Amino acid sequence: MRHTLPLTPQFYVTAPQPCPYLEGRMERKLFTSLSGDGATALNDSLSKQGFRRSQNVLYRPSCADCAACLSARIDVAAFAPSKSQRRTLNRNRALQRQATSPWATEEQYDLFRDYLDERHADGGMADMDVFEFAAMIEETPIRSRVIEYVHPERGLTAVALTDVLDDGLSMVYSFYDPDRAHDSLGTYMILDHIEIAREAGLPYVYLGYWVPGSPKMGYKANFKGVELYVGGTWAPMRDPSEYDSERHPLKTDPIAEQVANISLPDLRTTRR
Template sequence: MRHSLPLAPQFYVTAPQPCPYLAGRMERKLFTSLQGDTAEQLNNALSKQGFRRSQNVLYRPSCADCAACLSARINVADFTASRGQRRTLRRNQHLERRATSPWATEDQYALFRRYLDSRHADGGMADMDVFEFAAMIEETPIRSRVVEYIDPDKGLAAAALTDVLDDGVSMVYSFYDPALEKNSLGTYLILDHIEIARNAGLPYVYLGYWVPGSPKMGYKCKFTGLELYHGGKWDRMRDPHDYDSTTHPLKSDPIAEQVANISLPDTRAP
């Protein structure tokens, strides 16, 4: 199935497959390719409308059964670290941050495999080989970085593939040493990206999707300044239970209506 706007880009819909977040549900995605001279502008514009990047594709959930997946970002100006988050920062202050071009290494893949085998052994990425991993890291048509976190004594402890947008940083995918569970490295990576955005004068850290009712997503609610893209706009997150209605099967708009409501950037030369 294909739906298109009068001008490029064209939007497509994936076939339904089991939802990784809510049991018994099926998911599908609305997506478009990210390529050419306007890739940066398109990524900036669609990220503000709840889309996420995977290699050279931008996608957004477009499920027939519900509209539970809500894009989440942290407003850096409104963020205040909790007592527990401050402890996490102190616990990991020995780590050295190193931002590099998006280039995959053997150390990254070894860490990625340990992370998947421990945390997501039954997930959709469980069978990813070294070549697919390299594609995930390196196939980016926009400004991206790999942010590595190095333990001076033990080597690579964590890494994040991060896109630089015109209004923030987007954490595309992150992974860390599962043996360091007590260090709360998942939380630490987000806290450090808040600092990265603040130092760069960028107002937001994009975290991907938050899903009401999914235990996998509960950690995102622990960050103050969290905003959700809901009803075509970004709003400060309210009580998580306020969003339970998004799981209702009648909450999804028709595909053609979703596409028609997407705002595209003006890519005409000045």
């Protein structure tokens, strides 16, 4: 007898844990499994509704009294580089882009460890070993790419794990040589992804979450054409100072209402 997964995705909520972005707060995530024949359609649909992928899971912040985390994407057609961003492109003009299938390498892991040890030594990934790193890169049920940036003399300099959606590119995770922080490699990878999306005719580059009040996420507000997912719709970012990160017991809807308001694709058309 053949057993299949239910056509309707099942949603769950994580236990509260310390927020990595705003000190003194607790985060909670709404999540569902990403697997089966309908994985691509589900990822495309939920990415447009503020969800992010981590291996075989799609998640979205669902904190009890805080709604500061806002999904961000860049409208490629509305983007134009600033003077500072043009300088970043010029500083990194020697880098060579190499797109590969999602396979992890020792060279990538060594760069990843240098990046974490220098910039995120107390973060949630600080203890990630080579096998967990390989799982992060390789366990993807959808169309993903590893985009490496190689310097002709210094070798591997930066890496981005990127999903290809039906309407854009989603930058799942990126890291770079911490000794070259002055070259703004994080910004450079976003700028290059905008160019990749433009070349492919894709309208958006998804950046993950922007969090007002969090210095870690401030750089995402520096790109012209940024849109935020607020109240169930995408809208151009206003002045960053206008967004509220204060707590309130009525900040978020009950979990049942959140799930009821999620639009799902017709997964029957992607199953046999």
